[in-house]
Amino acid sequence: MQTLDNEIAEKILSKKIEKAEAMRIFDGLSESDKLELISKIKSKLMDTSGGATSSKRLKPLDQRDLEDSHRSFIEKLTESYEKFVYKSKQNIPKNHYHFVDQRRNFHLIKELKQMHFQVTYEKADGAYIHDIDGNKYIDISGDMGVNIFGHKPTFMVDAVKAALDRGIPLTGYSETIHNVTKLISELTGHDRVLFTQSGTEAVVVATRMARAATNRKKIVLFDGAYHGLSDVVMVMRGMQGESLAAGPGMLQEFADQIIVLKYGDKESLDIIEAQADEIAGVLVEPVQSRHIYNKPVKFLNELRNLTIEKDIPLIFDEMITGFRVTPKGAQGVFNITPDISTYGKIPGGGLPTGLVAGSKKYMDLIDGGTWEFEDDSMPKSKRVGMGGTHSQNPLKIAASYATMSEIKRRMEVSKNCNYFSNDCECLYCKLNIKTMRMVEELNQFFIENNLPITIDIFGSLFRFRFVDSYWGITEALMFLLMRMNGVETNIQGNCFLTTAHNQEDIRNIIDAVKKSLKTLIKENFFYEAKIEPQIESVPVAMPKPVVKTAPKNEVNIGNSQLQQLKDLLLRDLKKISQ
Ligand SMILES: Cc1ncc(COP(=O)(O)O)c(C=O)c1O
Numbered sequence: 001m002q003t004l005d006n007e008i009a010e011k012i013l014s015k016k017i018e019k020a021e022a023m024r025i026f027d028g029l030s031e032s033d034k035l036e037l038i039s040k041i042k043s044k045l046m047d048t049s050g051g052a053t054s055s056k057r058l059k060p061l062d063q064r065d066l067e068d069s070h071r072s073f074i075e076k077l078t079e080s081y082e083k084f085v086y087k088s089k090q091n092i093p094k095n096h097y098h099f100v101d102q103r104r105n106f107h108l109i110k111e112l113k114q115m116h117f118q119v120t121y122e123k124a125d126g127a128y129i130h131d132i133d134g135n136k137y138i139d140i141s142g143d144m145g146v147n148i149f150g151h152k153p154t155f156m157v158d159a160v161k162a163a164l165d166r167g168i169p170l171t172g173y174s175e176t177i178h179n180v181t182k183l184i185s186e187l188t189g190h191d192r193v194l195f196t197q198s199g200t201e202a203v204v205v206a207t208r209m210a211r212a213a214t215n216r217k218k219i220v221l222f223d224g225a226y227h228g229l230s231d232v233v234m235v236m237r238g239m240q241g242e243s244l245a246a247g248p249g250m251l252q253e254f255a256d257q258i259i260v261l262k263y264g265d266k267e268s269l270d271i272i273e274a275q276a277d278e279i280a281g282v283l284v285e286p287v288q289s290r291h292i293y294n295k296p297v298k299f300l301n302e303l304r305n306l307t308i309e310k311d312i313p314l315i316f317d318e319m320i321t322g323f324r325v326t327p328k329g330a331q332g333v334f335n336i337t338p339d340i341s342t343y344g345k346i347p348g349g350g351l352p353t354g355l356v357a358g359s360k361k362y363m364d365l366i367d368g369g370t371w372e373f374e375d376d377s378m379p380k381s382k383r384v385g386m387g388g389t390h391s392q393n394p395l396k397i398a399a400s401y402a403t404m405s406e407i408k409r410r411m412e413v414s415k416n417c418n419y420f421s422n423d424c425e426c427l428y429c430k431l432n433i434k435t436m437r438m439v440e441e442l443n444q445f446f447i448e449n450n451l452p453i454t455i456d457i458f459g460s461l462f463r464f465r466f467v468d469s470y471w472g473i474t475e476a477l478m479f480l481l482m483r484m485n486g487v488e489t490n491i492q493g494n495c496f497l498t499t500a501h502n503q504e505d506i507r508n509i510i511d512a513v514k515k516s517l518k519t520l521i522k523e524n525f526f527y528e529a530k531i532e533p534q535i536e537s538v539p540v541a542m543p544k545p546v547v548k549t550a551p552k553n554e555v556n557i558g559n560s561q562l563q564q565l566k567d568l569l570l571r572d573l574k575k576i577s578q
Contacts, residue, residue, distance in 0.1 A: 056450045058526035060466055060474035063111050071111075073523045077480070078114045084484055087132045088119045106491050109476050119483070124151035127500040129488050137488035138505050138512075142496025145289070145320040145345040145461070148431075149406060150500020156349050156402045163398035170389060177392055180401040184357060187327040187404060190341060192363035194356040195397070197388045199319040199344030200228030202354030203283070205386055206340050207232055209356070209365045210281025210313040212384045218278045222263035224294075225285035227317050233283065235260055263288065264296030269306055276310035284338075286330035289320045289494050292456035292463050297334050304336050313339040313362060319354075320494065323347055325459030326419045326428055327407060333419065333459075349399030352390075410499075419459075427499065428459070435460040435497045438506050442513055451517060451526065460497045474525045481516035 061070065082089055096104070101118075108116050120132045127150050129139040139151070149156070163176075181193040196202045207219050219233070227233040234246040237260035245255040259275070261268035272279060282303065287295055307314040315338060318329030322343035326332030331341065340358035347355055360369070366386050368379025390396075407427060411417075414426035420436075421429050439455045439462055446453045452467040466475050479489050487509050489495055497506075520526060 057452050057467075057529070058450050058521075059529040060452060060469050060472055061525045061527060062469070063109055063473040066111065066473070069524065074111060074477075077477075081115045081480065081484065084135065085119050085131065085133050089117055091120050091132075092117045103491065107471050107476065109471075109473055111473060112476055112480070115480055119488075126150045126152070127498060127502070127505050135486075137483065137486055138501070138509055139488045140495040140497065140501075140509060141488055141490035142461075142494070142498065143350070144490060144492065145324065145494060145496060146348060146350055147496065148324065148346050148460070148498050149403070150498045153406070153500075155406055156399055159349075159398045159402035160351075160395055163394050166394070168394045170393060173392075174394055174397065176394070176401045177397050180397060180404055183401070183404045183408060184347065184355065187323075187407060188341065188343075188357050189328060189337065190357035190363075191360040192358065194363065194366055194386070195391045195400075196344075196354035196356060197390050198228070198352055199342065199354040200230050201388065202319075202342040202344055202356045203227045203317060204230045204232055205366070205384070206315045206317075206342050206356050206358075207281060207283065208384045209340060209358075209362050210315060212365050212382060213313055213362055214280045214311070216278055216280035217257050218259055218275070218280060219257065220259045220261055220268075220272055220279055220282040222268070222284060222288075223260055224263055224288045224291045225283075225317070226288075226290065227283060227285065228319070233258065237261075263291075264294055264299045266299070269299070269302055272303070272306060272312070273310070276312060279310075279312050281313045281315055281340075282307055283315045283317060285317045285319075285321075286334065286336075287321055287325075287458045287461075289461065289463070292458050292461065293465070295334075295458070300334055300336050304338070307339075315340045315342065317342045319344045320461060321458065322355075323403075323407060324461055324496075325432065327411065330458075347400050347403060348396055349403035351393075351396035351399045353396050353400060431460045431497060431499055434501070434506065435462060438497070438510060441510055445510075445514055445517075449517070449521065451521075453517075462495050462497075463493050464495070474520060477520060477525065478513075478516050481519055482512050485512035485515050487512040 066074075104118065119135075122130045122132045124130070124139065127138055129137045129141075129151070131137070139147075142148075177195075181195075184193045185191065194202075194205065196205060210219065211217065221227060221233060221235070223237040231245075231250045231254045234250055235255040235258040236244045236246050238244045241260075243255045243258045243260050245252045259271070259279070261271055272282065284300070284303070286300060304314060306312075316329070316331055316336075318331065318341055322329035322341065323346035329341070329343070331337060338358070340356060340362050342354065342356055344354040347353060356363070356366075364370075364379075364381040365384050368383050369381045371377040371379055410427035414424050414429070417424045417426050417429060419426075419428040420432050422433060424430075435457060439457045442455055445451075446455075452469070454465050454467060456463050456465055464475075464478075466472070469475070479491070482489060501509075
């Protein structure tokens with residue numbers, strides 16, 4: 001069966017192939033890929049300026065464009081919100097001095113400051129979160145990707161309680177750790193498995209292994225990916241393609257050892273080929289959770305071939321996608337096996353963990369490889385530094401074993417399984433299809449209402465994307481309203497369904513999204529934008545290329561002058577660019 005990659009989608013969209021050929025390719029796709037392609041086409045049509053959909057497409061209001069009516073809506077909303085989560089808000093001034101949390105100021109918009117605080121949770125069960133004000137939300141935050149079976153599944157609670165009863169000795173081995181590593185190998189197809197304390201640590205260890213294996217220095221990673229907190233990989237791509245330390249306190253010396261390339265771009269493969277002698281490893285988030293729409297399968301296949309040819313270890317960071325889409329993660333969908341994989345989140349069963357799994361050749365770098373009691377064998381491989389007081393903490397090992405066993409159990413019912421089939425009862429088919437149906441309905445709603453929003457999806461991971469704006473006041477309000485309408489998301493943007501979400505929950509999620517957006521439409525937080533003339537390569541910042549429709553009863557005196565001024569500016573800019 002053909003897999004969907006961006007190139008096929010692009011060819012179909014750009015009509016570079018005949019309709020009959022397009023249909024042949026389409027028919028060869030799996031059901032899931034067909035649906036995905038349809039939503040890609042729809043979102044592409046929204047993206048393309050000048051297309052029928054795009055000419056009608058609304059724009060989300062930005063905080064700089066607020067008018068009195070919007071401010072008065074925000075004022076009223078603030079009042080009701082403060083009542084709605086009263087105790088949670090009271091908690092902030094009482095406690096924020098002692099409790100440091102970087103996420104507190106994430107996406108903070110001054111105009112919504114009064115509503116910008118994290119809710120205090122009281123408990124979580126199944127698909128729901130309860131806060132201290134007595135509100136119950138359907139949780140689609142997925143605990144940042146950790147949660148796949150809903151909160152507090154009995155099998156997990158029992159396993160952790162039983163582990164607690166046995167005490168939590170940190171040195172020595174347990175039967176559970178032997179069982180779980182074997183099981184993870186079975187589920188992922190990787191030879192050997194290492195537990196770390198976090199995903200960040202797993203990535204650090206994986207890059208260290210790659211450097212040790214090759215005696216080379218540089219690590220390639222791709223723009224748009226996130227690989228955890230460490231200085232080793234928190235590196236950005238600058239305007240000229242240079243590598244830059246990602247923020248204060250991070251040393252440029254670390255960034256200098258990283259090559260940040262464009263993801264999915266053929267030129268990146270050429271660069272890797274040209275600099276292969278220096279490259280210790282290529283680190284990829286195969287489907288970047290912040291750019292889910294980009295699934296460059298062909299690129300990944302070529303990257304796999306190239307790294308084999310050049311003997312460069314390929315590392316897939318499947319922290320979010322691992323055990324989420326298939327047991328192996330994206331590699332299970334794309335049929336590409338990296339040398340090393342990093343996992344985390346789901347295999348911790350709700351407790352903190354990271355995993356490094358991979359071929360014996362590389363994993364032996366941790367413990368030197370196996371040796372036997374009966375003969376004179378000794379560890380053969382050199383060893384990299386590795387430790388971690390809580391790497392094998394029995395509580396998380398128990399939670400991990402419970403989760404992995406449940407995944408295995410729910411995969412045993414699979415038949416004709418490609419992880420996205422309608423007639424398979426396995427965990428992933430059911431969860432992936434359930435999510436896809438929900439996303440389909442919502443994407444349809446966005447199109448019908450000319451909303452500049454689309455939801456990108458990969459298995460049960462999905463993300464709302466405002467098509468041509470990034471985190472303005474309208475988007476922030478949508479998430480606040482969704483909370484007031486009973487759906488809890490995560491400010492960081494990734495959303496997830498779990499096996500605990502039933503059809504009624506999904507109906508309620510859809511209704512909450514629609515209701516929240518209808519409110520924003522009614523309150524004029526979306527407006528019609530004029531299509532501006534296109535200018536190529538303008539070397540200075542463009543004036544804001546939108547003209548709002550005049551609010552009712554207001555004479556639109558300034559607009560024609562404004563337009564003339566803009567035209568003038570645009571002509572000037574065009575001259576500069578020539
Ligand atoms: C792809 C990826 N890699 C690494 C990490 C870091 O994992 P952790 O937060 O457990 O350190 C994350 C966290 O979200 C991630 O998404």
